[in-house]
Amino acid sequence: MSELRFDGVRVRFGTGRSGMVAVDGVDLVVPSGQVVGLVGESGSGKSTLARAAVGLAPVSDGRITLDGVALSHGGRGRSERPVQMVFQDPYSSLDPRMTIGDSVAEAIPRRALRGSAARRAEVVRLLDLVGLEAGRADAYPGQLSGGQRQRVALARALAGRPEVIIADEITSALDVSIQGTVLNLVRDLQRQLNLSMLFISHNLAVVRYVSDVIAVMYLGRIVEHGPAEDVLGSPRHPYTRDLLAAAPDADVDNLTRIESDPVLRAIADAEPADPHHPPAGCRYHPRCPVGPLVLPERSDCLTVEPGMDHPNHAACHYATEMLTARGLGDPRL
Template sequence: MADADGTKMSELTFEQVTVRFGTGSRALTAVDSVDLTVPSGQVVGLVGESGSGKSTLARAAVGLTELAGGRILLDGVPLRHSSRGPRPLQLVFQDPYSSLDPRMTIGNSIAEAVPRSADYSRAGEVARLLELVDLDPEGASAYPAALSGGQRQRVALARALAGRPEVILADEITSALDVSVQGTVLNLVRDLQRHLHLSMLFISHNLAVVRYVSDYIAVMYLGRIVEFGPAAELLGDPQHPYTRELLAAAPRRGALALDAEELDPALRAVADAEPADPHHPPPGCRFHPRCPIGPLVRPDRELCQTVDPTPDAGRHRHHTACHYAAAALQAVDLVQ
């Protein structure tokens, strides 16, 4: 399905995708049996702390990282990556300066990404794309070093759009920018998605950023998706305790929650717990050593230490990988 200006909308699907690095005792499973769908014309925000596997999943989608298992499909067809021909997926990287050749003008960088088979003027297409990302086409002869960080990220977006991809993957594209610039880039991303009806996987560690642009949100922890659902519903009523912790980590966190942690030794123990070693993830639920409703607080919930909740995630609201998802809200209410 194509939009009026030529952008094709497609559904991106990850089926049991696994990515491993290294061998032996120090092998790392960065992405572990992930199922995730980016619906056609929608934005899925992928959120999680550093090391959760978000960027690895995106790199696997565009062929920069080899799969150890599973498959990635575009409109139901397995992706085949080739150095020749059109590339239906485009990845926009975190650092716009390192993703652009400093020896090439921004106009040439964008023109280089225009398909050779295009039946339209490259110069005209460069001008159109620069206007699309709110940059003056007269500046096409400038070099990346002459631009601000926000302007370089706009060029990176224009370059990604040059190939008229079916899906855009944006990996932490605002985290390297000044706070004052982040808002304008997020506005641009939202406007582009609405105008072009893009399918997009938007990756960030910041839930406030994700909530601004996403239709759906997926929460990732130690290589696995632990919660997935419509953005407004998931943020309004998160079911997984890890999602709740990400929300609680925002600056608006209330003093009552902090006071409760100080008074309750069990909750304080949870707050002080170290993240698991990704080379040797814990059995059962991977979040249980840090979970405020798990065995660290409730010794009777030893189920979390032995049984993986992922297979039964579909039984819970928001597709939540937690044995006691329904108890998460009650626990937070008690703390507050």
């Protein structure tokens, strides 16, 4: 078990006025043996943060550490990296010219097993671990279904003997009918192997199913963080509540309220801010249903950037007030 920690991590692409900060000062901990779900819209910076952890995106500021030791990606073989990533598209992450067995064997650290017989036996073991028959080792990626390819990608990640697994939208490219089986596999593997895992998704229902802790990301920053039951059961940040309202099993009364109020409807339909030029103050204020567009007296949202409110784990000036108002049945909240 290992703890993956992001301390003030910043990732910038490009230079000058054309540059963009995709991840802006993120602090996040993936505790040993736990699953942290990272959720947010497309473009929020989730995948960029994941890629930074495995050396595929440049870290311009801050540190990423594993058990207190800074991760280093230079001069090490890919299979020896302690943080392994499973990508969204299982087909593009596998070499179509290599058999499944060869792809998995390639990821086994050379010093871990010596001899072709031992490596073949390890491939069979890993395939069995992810629910694939040994005979699949001779197949090519194009001969497998999407769900089977994602199982191979999981086996390949486990072959590297990782201390942390990062799963980036691993069910979004799959048919709904097989998403559940892959999620069950991920949850079973995590519990069986006691893995630390950062599980990334835009789907709150998926994150709810596998995560112990949930972090919500918007425009490059974490805006809410806490135990899954707290974040999903009593969200503190308006963005988190809006994500929940947009989910398929959203509260009908809340959706009706938004649809019937033209101001709230306009805000709900608003596009995310330009990541090249994020708004001043709270980055969510142009879309916030309880911000200055609805409650003009909350003008500080326009200019003052909210910090993470540690008792409530939400980067919102009015997290405490909103919880109190909701408890009193305030119809705006």
